[in-house]
Amino acid sequence: MPASPEDSAQRHRISDTSVSLGERLHASRELSLTLARPLTDEDQTVQAMDDASPTKWHLAHTTWFYEAFVLRNHMPGYQPFSDRFEYCFNSYYETQGPRHPRAHRGLLTRPSAEEVRRYRSHVDEALMGLMSDEGSLAPEVKELIELGINHEQQHQELLLTDILSLFAAQPLRPAYQPLTLVTEANSLASETRxxxxxxxxxxxxxxxxxxxxxxxxxxxxxxxxxxxxxxxxxxxxxxxxxxxxxxxxxxxxxxxxxxxxxxxxxxxxxxxxxxxxxxxxxxxxxxxxxxxxxxxxxxxxxxxxxxxxxxxxxxxxxxxxxxxxxxxxxxxxxxxxxxxxxxxxxxxxxxxxxxxxxxxxxxxxxxxxxxxxxxxxxxxxxxxxxxxxxxxxxxxxxxxxxxxxxxxxxxxxxxxxxxxxxxxxxxxxxxxxxxxx
Incomplete structure (x- = not known):
């Protein structure tokens, strides 16, 4: 994952409550794409074990969350990207209907990673339209947006831990990010106080x-x-x-x-x-x-x-x-x-x-x-x-x-x-x- 000044500023905006909710929402959505950028589309499709999920699924599920709980209920005239995604990218919300089994998320070769990116763009455009008049949003909508930001942050962590589980199962032992810092391979831990x-x-x-x-x-x-x-x-x-x-x-x-x-x-x-x-x-x-x-x-x-x-x-x-x-x-x-x-x-x-x-x-x-x-x-x-x-x-x-x-x-x-x-x-x-x- 790049650690450029722009990326650092992006991460700071998400947690800085002095900036607008819309800016924080945009920064959080961009960070997920930044984290996925070092991965190939093939990397993003596979899951190594039942507990983990493919990167593509994380990117789609966090998008589905906003579509299911914010846009469908609070944006009149919103047109869903695809009704089929409701089944594919629900996680565990029984009240939202049936869903694809967690252990089989790695079998979802369709939609493709590229289509998932288009899905994110479709939902993000609607979200930014909704946030254009942020001051008039009802408190319950703002609360859902805040929950969505924090929900996506949870999946950003899962995205990285899940790709580690996948790369650990690969015979080539690929690196998500090259190690540029010197490791302290011979250092000793300080005595416990x-x-x-x-x-x-x-x-x-x-x-x-x-x-x-x-x-x-x-x-x-x-x-x-x-x-x-x-x-x-x-x-x-x-x-x-x-x-x-x-x-x-x-x-x-x-x-x-x-x-x-x-x-x-x-x-x-x-x-x-x-x-x-x-x-x-x-x-x-x-x-x-x-x-x-x-x-x-x-x-x-x-x-x-x-x-x-x-x-x-x-x-x-x-x-x-x-x-x-x-x-x-x-x-x-x-x-x-x-x-x-x-x-x-x-x-x-x-x-x-x-x-x-x-x-x-x-x-x-x-x-x-x-x-x-x-x-x-x-x-x-x-x-x-x-x-x-x-x-x-x-x-x-x-x-x-x-x-x-x-x-x-x-x-x-x-x-x-x-x-x-x-x-x-x-x-x-x-x-x-x-x-x-």
């Missing part, structure tokens, strides 16, 4: 004063006992110690379902790791590169994170401990390695940061917590189809906090609740250790 946090009754959740997803609400009190948090995420070098000490062959470290996942999937290391005659290497968006020992471990499941914490004699933080620590340390205003940095990979914690600062909380890797993904007290899903966005998934998943190296700038926040099933690991998922004080 433990930061103490006081307990008490603490407010958590979004305050409702700006955009948030419904699963971040309502703000409420939680009892938090005194705890300590590692100043950085667990590193690759520490994970190597876990492997060498038999972490993947010791059933006593694992939850029952986790041990079953190890055996059925043949896990012996994090996702995208490969052991070669020259040492461990890792498939990245820069291709297959030497493993950086100091960088945060990534592409590990909740089961692996939990097993590592047991092996280390620690535990995963609860999502409320994580949020309280992030608020206390002003994590949102610390430098973050997210999409705008252009690195496209987790990077080592800074050796120059103050000794009492918690690092990497809003970038590098999403951090597994020990918390199940459940509704907050008093939570009610929004009415209508938008209510399917989060609420119906509040079962059998776990919460991750923070952001990753491919999270669009300004998309995440301290109260953001990401969630995945405990066996999934194709995202930039890592962990930070905690212990009781």
């Amino acid at each position: 433990w930061i103490s946090f006081e307990g008490g009754i603490k407010e958590v959740g979004h305050d409702g004063q700006s955009f948030s997803y419904d699963n971040e609400l309502p703000r409420h009190d939680e009892l938090i006992r005194p705890f300590k948090l590692a100043h950085r995420c667990v590193s690759n070098s520490e994970w190597l110690e876990f492997i060498e000490d038999g972490g993947y062959v010791n059933p006593l470290l694992w939850l029952a379902d986790g041990w079953g996942a190890v055996k059925s999937n043949g896990w012996q290391a994090p996702g995208y790791w490969e052991e070669t005659a020259d040492g461990w290497r890792q498939m990245t968006l820069h291709g297959l590169v030497p493993l950086n020992p100091a960088a945060p471990v990534s592409h590990v499941s909740y089961y692996e994170a939990d097993a590592f914490a047991r092996w280390a004699g620690k535990r995963l933080p609860s999502e409320f401990e994580w949020e309280h620590a992030a608020q206390t340390t002003d994590a949102a205003n610390n430098p973050a390695n997210t999409l705008g940095s252009g690195t496209l990979r987790p990077c080592p914690a800074s050796a120059d940061a103050p000794v009492d600062r918690v690092q990497q909380m809003m970038g590098d890797v999403w951090e597994w917590t020990g918390s199940a993904y459940l509704p907050y007290p008093g939570y009610r899903p929004p009415p209508g189809a938008v209510g399917e966005y989060n609420g119906k998934f509040m079962c059998s998943q776990h919460v991750l906090r923070g952001a990753s190296c491919v999270t669009p700038d300004g998309h995440s926040r301290i109260t953001y609740r990401n969630f995945f099933y405990p066996h999934q690991r194709w995202q930039f998922m890592g962990l930070r250790l905690a212990e009781d004080a």
